[in-house]
Amino acid sequence: MKSATTASRTAVLVCQGRAVADMWDDVGPFSDPTAARLLLDDERVAVDLASDDAPPPGWGLRMEWEMLRATAEVIVPRTVAIDDAVRERVSDQVVILGAGLDGRAWRMTELAGSDVFEVDHPASQQAKRSRAEGMTPAARDVRFVPVDFGRDRLDEALVAQGHRTDGPTTWVWEGVVPYLDRTDVEATMRVIDDLSAPGSRLIVNYQAPSTSAALGRLVMGAMTTLSRRPNPLAGEPTRSTWTAEAMRELLETHGFTVARDDDLLALAVESGRPVRQRRSLANGRVVVADLS
Template sequence: MREGRPSTTAAWVAAWRGISGRAARPVVHDPIAEHLVPGGYASILRLAGRYPGVMAQVHRFADAVSLGRSRHLALRTRAIDDGTHAAIEGGARQLVIVGAGLDARAWRLPSLRDTVVWEVDHPSTQAWKRARVAELPPIARDVRFVASDFERDDMRERLAAAGHDPTAPTVFVWEGVTMYLSSAAIDLVLRGLHVCAAAGSTLLATYFEPRSSPLARTLSMVLRGVSEPVRSRFSPDEIAGQLDRHAFEVIEDAGDPEWSRRYLSIAQPWSLERLVTARRR
């Protein structure tokens, strides 16, 4: 990560989220992405908006070449959006995005109109993000930025200082982060969430499984190449056990096969990443 700029993976995710909205069968729409990403990515998104027919062909080609894997980020985003909607409908009025990166939910989800959003992230990425959204009014009732280094800082203290109410139900989104953290950092975050989360709060967290497929090895090599190596992987049983130790009960654990059936009505045997939905006891 370069000082004053978002991480490479944060830029990739936001750019592909924006591009995914131009697919023939979009499952997610993010018009904010082009305002968040660095210049080269923003140019691609603007071109995509001007030539929708070309982008539809690009999506079809990417889908065929990747055997459907190019849909992953859009499916992951949609699954987390739906989990967030469900928690808000259940009465939560606080959303904490752990490792927010270039997340745009506070600017694109209508269900957050009455919700206060806290974005927790590394100060470098956050400085870039704050400059980019300065002129973009959020849909959420309020957005508060909380600078934190997950390897060292106590997130509980940072959130409290930013006005988070630990006695009120909260949605915690932890998307695309755990794989880059050490086991000690993951435990530190979970200890913070244990204290910050009122009973009934919802945690939506993604994780990599301990696979050794050619795709998993290639992805690990790419991430090492951009200085963001994979540091943690879990089986569904391992993640459930770790969450249970911090008073979170797993409600659902799903991945690309389930999301493909749910949102596209197609069968998909592979899985790149899983999303665990857990409830604070």
């Protein structure tokens, strides 16, 4: 059973990546001062280590240093792209699906007139609420929506927390789709369709098919085992990848029109920051779609 502060390994890794990037000087418009505050002390130690350009001695520490810096590099363009899409069309309802340790409700001043609905597994939300204690939201309100997808209905859970269908919603679906099979993705899209009023916006981060990405996960697993470090992706295998065409078809089936669909590598190159994680960036995508 998870303790009050135990978040998923993936959520912690992503949050650590944001915290590392927040300490870099050449990340353009990226900023996330909430990331470090949502981490526990031992998790911040790894962040401090990874923020140093010089790798640490020892195989285990070097592995963690490499992993966090690689995560940070991928997180920067992904976060900026999603933040920009949220700012372009601010709704008074923002739903974050699979919120993990997301800090937008606490850092985005543009959400001052928005109610943010954070959807996640009950155990993960317990950890999030404990870690966020004492932090003042930038959003008008933060509403935690616990959903165990094996038992609970997403639509009923959102409505129970006050989500309305008489006005537009901004949906943020980041870092979740790869861990869902296609049936689950399509089921979630049906709920988004049912609960979205005209003017709603959907922002989806997904992975394109890639043999090298699958091999990279296997290599990471082997290297973390050799270094006697926990693999943050263990237990969360990639279950679905999507071509841009297949994702567009899915969204259009539910009435959404794609405004843009960018790969993270192109976004990273545009920022002017040196790019090392070309394969990981090229496989990640962010699509923005609107409901007329």
